[in-house]
Amino acid sequence: MVNNRKWNPKAVLFLGGALSLGGIFISSFMTNFYAFVFFYGALSGVGCGINYFVPLICSWEHFPEKKGLITGIMVGSYGLGSFIYTQISTKIVNPLNEDVYPTGHGDIKYFHENVSRRVPYMFRILDLVWAC
Numbered sequence: 001m002v003n004n005r006k007w008n009p010k011a012v013l014f015l016g017g018a019l020s021l022g023g024i025f026i027s028s029f030m031t032n033f034y035a036f037v038f039f040y041g042a043l044s045g046v047g048c049g050i051n052y053f054v055p056l057i058c059s060w061e062h063f064p065e066k067k068g069l070i071t072g073i074m075v076g077s078y079g080l081g082s083f084i085y086t087q088i089s090t091k092i093v094n095p096l097n098e099d100v101y102p103t104g105h106g107d108i109k110y111f112h113e114n115v116s117r118r119v120p121y122m123f124r125i126l127d128l129v130w131a132c
Contacts (some may be wrong), residue, residue, distance in 0.1 A: 009054050016054070020047025021131050028123035052078075085126065092122040 023043030030036040031106045093115060100109035110116075 009058055013051055016050030017049045018042045018047070021127055023047060023120050024123055024130075028120040028127070036123075042104060068081045089122050090124060092125055093118045 020043075023039045023045075027036050027040035027044065030039060056071060056074055059074065060067050061071055063070050094111070098112055098115055102109050
């Protein structure tokens with residue numbers, strides 16, 4: 001007998017959202033690189049991965065004859081959202097459009113300290129926007 005367990009999409013989205021948003025929020029307080037990588041990269045990444053497929057699967061069930069079109073629209077929208085939030089995060093973290101400065105070690109360049117100090121704040125602001 002095959003077990004056809006049907007998960008509630010809202011519960012799965014809640015779990016994925018909690019992992020993703022929680023991982024980003026907690027990572028904004030991390031001062032250890034490996035802890036940051038775990039919370040931002042692993043925990044948030046797993047949450048995003050969980051949330052990525054729920055809308056696709058639900059839309060495939062509603063539009064079985066147009067799976068390709070639906071997938072294209074949703075993946076394109078996901079990419080467009082990344083483009084938009086890149087612009088927003090840049091305005092939060094570097095509102096004065098400060099330039100990078102060379103370090104004297106080849107092509108390596110860094111932003112000034114006042115720009116890099118805004119990164120945790122940017123994570124918290126975007127996390128709040130995504131939670132809403």
